[in-house]
Amino acid sequence: MTLTELRYIVAVYRERHFGRAAESCYVSQPTLSAAVKKLEQELGVDIFERSKQDISVTPVGEQVIQQAQRVLEEAEKLKLISQVGKDQLTGALRIGAIYTIGPYLLPHIIPELRKNAPNMPLVIEENFTARLREKLKAGQLDAIIIALPFDEPGVLTLPLYDEPFVAVLPASHPLTQKDSIRIKDLARENLLLLGEGHCFREQVLEACPECRDANISGGAFHQTIEGSSIETIRHMVVSGIGVTILPCTAAGTDKYARRLLQIKRLKNPEPKRCVALAWRTSFPRPKAIEVLRRSITNSALSCVKYK
Secondary structure (H helix, E strand, O other): OOOHHHHHHHHHHHHHHHHHHHHOOOHHHHHHHHHHHHHHHHOOOOEEEEEEOOOOOHHHHHHHHHHHHHHHHHHHHHHHOOOOOOOOOOOEOOOOOOOOHHHHHHHHHHHHHHHHHHOOOOEEEEEEEEHHHHHHHHHOOOEEEEEEEOOOOOEEEEEEEEEEEEEEOOOOOOHHOOOOEOHHHHOOOOOEOOOOHHHHHHHHHHHHHHHHHOOOOOOOOEEEEEOHHHHHHHHHHHHOEEEEEEEHHOOOOOOOHHHOOOEEOOOOOOOOEEEEEEEOOOOOOOOHHHHHHHHHHOOOOOOOEEO
């Protein structure tokens, strides 16, 4: 059994395809397949179930792969320990963020990181929570920024700040005349939401159950019109097709003049989400996590409440 063989089975687990796994490991597919088979024979178990259409992981294979990931991370720790004085703030940090956080938080924290850790560039991925979870577990990402709840064995989660939701409306909309509005008032409007897979969509619908099944009178549109991104939804609001609910940092007061777009607070209880940082307990660069956390809490986002 070798570390290389462990890397190969983790790659196959990640890619669910021997060819792509081989490419990611920079070896030929026959080389990788032979090494995986050799490891299975040595352990006396099948790690993967193979078919022409699919590759799945056996129950015992799941346990083997989880242990392989821990072994590989411990091997990385050995490298750090063996290099006395190794600077944990040198070298790329691979972070992930969900789509509704990344574009609005990262511009604030990157200047802080450049100041406090100039030799630690970021490799950034935006994705859905489920995909970021998988990549964090597989060791493809070092830390992720997500919205709670988030629970995963072997992962530490640190709440960072509470972020209220706000209503975003065309400037000519009658509701803009109110100082604040109730979230259920929006159930009677064309409500623009992100598509399936976005956790923020579910958080909005949880805060506004009336919005889930409401229909516009006359049936011209379904009340919940989907957009592919926050930016697309904001453009549609300005165009006059409907209203939306957004995290306050993504509301975009700087994107359009007030004559086109209005942002309104929602009445108590004010809907909100808790944004958090998550990383594996075995990650060998705790100082990198700390400087990332500090950069986020020093980011001075105007509408959030830091923990």
